[in-house]
Amino acid sequence: xxxxxxxxxxxxxxxxxxxxxxxxxxxxxxxxxxxxxxxxxxxxxxxxxxxxxxxxxxxxxxxxxxxxxxxxxxxxxxxxxxxxxxxxxxxxxxxxxxxxxxxxxxxxxxxxxx
Amino acid sequence: xxxxxxxxxxxxxxxxxxxxxxxxxxxxxxxxxxxxxxxxxxxxxxxxxxxxxxxxxxxxxxxxxxxxxxxxxxxxxxxxxxxxxxxxxxxxxxxxxxxxxxxxxxxxxxxxxxx
Numbered sequence: 001x002x003x004x005x006x007x008x009x010x011x012x013x014x015x016x017x018x019x020x021x022x023x024x025x026x027x028x029x030x031x032x033x034x035x036x037x038x039x040x041x042x043x044x045x046x047x048x049x050x051x052x053x054x055x056x057x058x059x060x061x062x063x064x065x066x067x068x069x070x071x072x073x074x075x076x077x078x079x080x081x082x083x084x085x086x087x088x089x090x091x092x093x094x095x096x097x098x099x100x101x102x103x104x105x106x107x108x109x110x111x112x113x114x
Numbered sequence: 115x116x117x118x119x120x121x122x123x124x125x126x127x128x129x130x131x132x133x134x135x136x137x138x139x140x141x142x143x144x145x146x147x148x149x150x151x152x153x154x155x156x157x158x159x160x161x162x163x164x165x166x167x168x169x170x171x172x173x174x175x176x177x178x179x180x181x182x183x184x185x186x187x188x189x190x191x192x193x194x195x196x197x198x199x200x201x202x203x204x205x206x207x208x209x210x211x212x213x214x215x216x217x218x219x220x221x222x223x224x225x226x227x228x229x
Contacts, residue, residue: 004156036220043118043205044157044220090156099170100212101147104156 002027004093006105013081014113021076021108023091032094033074034102035065039087047089050074061085086112116141118208118221119188126227133193133200135224139208146189147218148181151203163189164212196228 003026013019025031032051036044048059055067065076074091088109092102119138127133139146144165149157162170163183174181178196183189193200203225207218 006156034217043222044207046217046219049217092157095159099162100145100209100216100218101159101162101170101173102149102157102218103159104149106156 002031002093002095002103004091004103004105006089006091006108008108009106010109010111012111012113015083016080019076019078019081019085019110021089021091021110023074023076023105024072025074025091025093026072027093030069033065033067034092034094035059035063035074035076036090036092036104037061037087038090038107044090047076081110081112083112083114086110118206118219120204120206120221120224122224123222124225124227126229127196128229129197130195133196133226135191135193135204135206135226137189137191137206137208137221139189139206140210140219143208143210143219145209145212145216146183147207147209148189148191149205149207151205151223153202157205160191162212169212193226196226198228201226201228 005024034049035047038044047063050067088107090107091105095101146163148160151157159173161174161181178194180192203223205223206221209216209218
């Protein structure tokens with residue numbers, strides 16, 4: 001069965017520092033992969049997605065992610081974190097078939113120190 | 115173009131009451147997904163609907179929960195005889211097409227509290 005693991009529950013970084021959030025997935029075929037961000041009390045906003053092609057994908061707000069099939073990973077990165085990036089980040093994989101339902105990881109809460 | 119709308123944003127129910135959560139998809143979207151987010155957890159898929167059809171309800175609890183997406187009007191997630199364990203945030207997402215390659219647009223969620 002498909003699954004997504006985000007190993008880090010909480011991460012704290014200083015403003016201006018680089019960021020990497022880890023995501024590992026389990027899926028039999030080429031996956032559809034997504035990163036979403038959720039601010040407190042808000043819904044989810046799509047940061048970026050990978051379907052095929054270039055394994056380094058660019059998203060909004062300066063985020064990027066790299067798909068590594070050999071490691072079953074889709075880690076999210078940002079070169080310089082801003083205080084407004086503090087939020088919860090979810091990695092998700094498309095479950096396949098025709099339904100399009102998403103399977104989410106447990107989420108990583110990012111705290112940004114001034 | 116308005117985004118996905120959900121109401122109410124917050125809902126308080128006593129144990130045993132019914133909860134009705136509404137979702138209006140984005141204009142032009144005929145595919146609706148419901149997800150539940152329990153405290154300190156990620157989102158879990160509940161049900162996928164198209165207009166007048168339930169396509170996949172593999173994530174729905176077998177009892178007390180039902181969903182519909184009528185030809186006219188919003189999608190409704192209905193929870194009968196709520197229990198404390200139903201307290202969660204319920205998110206609706208819509209998509210213009212089915213299939214894994216289409217982005218789902220999420221609403222702000224309904225936060226249900228059962229007292």
